[in-house]
Amino acid sequence: MPLIRSKCDNAAAGVLREEPASLASASPDERWAAARAACDPACISSLGDALALELDARVRQAIFTALARIATPESAGVILPYMRVDDASTRTGALDALRAMPEAARPHLPGLLVDPDADVRILACDLVRDAGGADGPRWLCAMIETEPQANVCAAAVEVLGEIADAAAGPCLSRCAERFPDDPFLRFAIKVVADRVRAETPAPRG
Amino acid sequence: MAESELLDAEEYRRLCDYLYRRTGMAFTEARRYFVERRVEDRMIATGSSSFASYFARLRVNMEGEVEKLINAATVNETYFYREDHQFTCLTSNMLQERLRVKPPGEVLRIWSVPCSTGEEPYSIAIWLLENWPEVDAHDVEIVASDIDTNVLNAARSGIFGKRALMRLSAGLTGKYFTRAGPEHWQILDELRQSVRFTAANIVAQTETRPHGLFDVIFCRNLLIYFDDTSRRIAAENLYESLAPGGYVCLGHAESMSRISPLFEVCRFADAIVYRRPLEAKHG
Numbered sequence: 126m127p128l129i130r131s132k133c134d135n136a137a138a139g140v141l142r143e144e145p146a147s148l149a150s151a152s153p154d155e156r157w158a159a160a161r162a163a164c165d166p167a168c169i170s171s172l173g174d175a176l177a178l179e180l181d182a183r184v185r186q187a188i189f190t191a192l193a194r195i196a197t198p199e200s201a202g203v204i205l206p207y208m209r210v211d212d213a214s215t216r217t218g219a220l221d222a223l224r225a226m227p228e229a230a231r232p233h234l235p236g237l238l239v240d241p242d243a244d245v246r247i248l249a250c251d252l253v254r255d256a257g258g259a260d261g262p263r264w265l266c267a268m269i270e271t272e273p274q275a276n277v278c279a280a281a282v283e284v285l286g287e288i289a290d291a292a293a294g295p296c297l298s299r300c301a302e303r304f305p306d307d308p309f310l311r312f313a314i315k316v317v318a319d320r321v322r323a324e325t326p327a328p329r330g
Numbered sequence: 331m332a333e334s335e336l337l338d339a340e341e342y343r344r345l346c347d348y349l350y351r352r353t354g355m356a357f358t359e360a361r362r363y364f365v366e367r368r369v370e371d372r373m374i375a376t377g378s379s380s381f382a383s384y385f386a387r388l389r390v391n392m393e394g395e396v397e398k399l400i401n402a403a404t405v406n407e408t409y410f411y412r413e414d415h416q417f418t419c420l421t422s423n424m425l426q427e428r429l430r431v432k433p434p435g436e437v438l439r440i441w442s443v444p445c446s447t448g449e450e451p452y453s454i455a456i457w458l459l460e461n462w463p464e465v466d467a468h469d470v471e472i473v474a475s476d477i478d479t480n481v482l483n484a485a486r487s488g489i490f491g492k493r494a495l496m497r498l499s500a501g502l503t504g505k506y507f508t509r510a511g512p513e514h515w516q517i518l519d520e521l522r523q524s525v526r527f528t529a530a531n532i533v534a535q536t537e538t539r540p541h542g543l544f545d546v547i548f549c550r551n552l553l554i555y556f557d558d559t560s561r562r563i564a565a566e567n568l569y570e571s572l573a574p575g576g577y578v579c580l581g582h583a584e585s586m587s588r589i590s591p592l593f594e595v596c597r598f599a600d601a602i603v604y605r606r607p608l609e610a611k612h613g
Binding site for chain 2: 128182193214218224225286287320
């Protein structure tokens with residue numbers, strides 16, 4: 126029979142090297158290995174420094190995962206600046222990492238929702254969906270009371286449609302009144318308002 | 331409400347979006363009937379009077395509802411030749427592609443993780459012997475791992491009931507099994523000896539790494555149970571466990587695209603699988 130069973134774990138396996146790796150190594154493979162090994166809060170600073178210089182997408186992902194694994198507000202804070210970069214894959218990587226550590230990302234959300242950059246505020250709305258917890262609906266309701274940009278309100282309204290209950294109805298109505306000349310936003314708000322009106326409050330368990 | 335209209339279009343979209351974000355499971359409109367029936371079962375089981383109240387329960391994962399819905403949606407049962415379109419893809423495409431880039435004579439390595447009670451790795455062995463004309467020309471090593479040592483012991487014993495064999499023809503059962511009782515069959519010793527069973531937690535790099543590099547990994551219906559961070563770590567461990575150009579097969583409803591950008595999507599005629607790029611992506 127051609128099916129074989131090797132006698133030891135590493136036979137025919139091409140096992141990876143075991144020497145210590147450095148985040149500053151010239152080799153992407155070593156930087157990848159170093160990022161994967163960095164899972165202690167003491168590594169946050171060096172991971173942040175490495176992330177700022179890293180050009181290899183695969184290693185960047187490993188650094189994001191390491192920071193998500195550490196999962197402290199400090200490790201989340203290292204990722205926040207990458208929500209504003211032009212490169213879409215890095216931005217997405219940053220968002221995914223923040224979503225992966227909702228408790229750690231949560232303290233940053235109120236600040237992100239009033240960020241001077243409207244694009245960041247839109248991404249923050251999306252983060253609230255996964256990381257906002259019980260405060261999420263309240264934060265987004267407060268936001269749409271004053272948010273000057275219709276497209277940011279639209280992002281918040283979309284998320285409210287998923288996480289809010291009937292208590293969000295009055296805020297939604299006031300938001301629609303602030304944008305009388307934006308038929309898309311008014312339509313979106315109507316759809317969501319109808320939905321949350323039927324929504325029962327989330328059970329606690 | 332008609333049987334097929336448990337959820338309106340918007341509710342179905344919201345449910346699918348949520349499941350995709352939360353578990354990586356991707357359901358299209360074509361799977362709507364199947365998904366609705368599973369949701370209906372869970373609504374009855376939880377006493378939810380409307381989809382809105384059930385969805386609220388799901389979102390807060392009340393009493394582990396996410397896992398319960400996943401179990402309902404994935405048919406948490408293992409049997410021989412389950413999702414065999416991926417085995418067709420293995421012998422029609424993946425192994426050929428691997429042989430194209432591997433040094434001549436090098437062993438082809440296949441990993442079944444989690445292997446549960448052994449149906450998947452033994453299915454792979456039987457499938458190769460039955461369906462791959464080149465099987466005599468190459469050495470193939472099958473490794474099967476699970477975190478649960480109880481199921482590993484059962485897998486090593488190779489004894490299966492009638493339900494596990496339901497998709498095998500009488501001819502295959504007669505060829506590869508012997509009777510082990512009125513309702514049980516044991517897989518042939520030679521085949522049992524050809525699969526190496528090991529304990530491994532796919533989220534622990536220290537446990538995956540010693541297994542070395544594989545050409546093809548079957549990791550079906552596991553990642554959906556993990557939280558985001560564990561899923562990312564598992565995906566990176568799978569990446570590390572694949573030879574460059576090697577493939578990973580997930581369950582039919584799972585999507586690696588939601589979990590990690592490290593892999594390339596490969597759309598073969600019989601299955602969508604994921605590949606570790608031959609060259610690492612830069613930039």
